Amino acid sequence: MAKKYTINLTQEELEKLRSLIKTGKSKARSITRAHILLMASEGETDKAIAACLRVHVSTVERTRARYVDGGIELAV
Numbered sequence: 001m002a003k004k005y006t007i008n009l010t011q012e013e014l015e016k017l018r019s020l021i022k023t024g025k026s027k028a029r030s031i032t033r034a035h036i037l038l039m040a041s042e043g044e045t046d047k048a049i050a051a052c053l054r055v056h057v058s059t060v061e062r063t064r065a066r067y068v069d070g071g072i073e074l075a076v
Contacts, residue, residue, distance in 0.1 A: 005064040007040040013072050014038070020076065033076045036063045 009017070017034040020026055026034075032053055039049045046060040067075035 005061075005068040007037055007064060007067060009037065009041045009072075014041070016072065017076070030076050032059075033063050036060050037067055037072070037075060040064055 017038055020034045021031055021038075024031070032055060035053055036049055036055075036059070039052070040046075040060070040063075044052075046057050046064075049055075049060045050057045063075055
């Protein structure tokens with residue numbers, strides 16, 4: 001089944017997410033969401049992302065939906 005919310009990050013968004021993760025000054029929730037978006041853009045499945053980051057699959061699905069509906073600022 002095709003994903004309803006596919007993640008296609010621009011180069012600028014990739015750099016923003018990577019810097020957010022690298023600095024480590026953000027909330028843990030924001031860093032986890034950044035990891036979710038990066039892994040989703042690489043083509044990982046929701047189940048694989050959830051297992052790797054130790055979050056629930058619905059967290060991954062909601063983060064995807066937030067990104068598609070409102071952009072990176074709303075998702076992270």
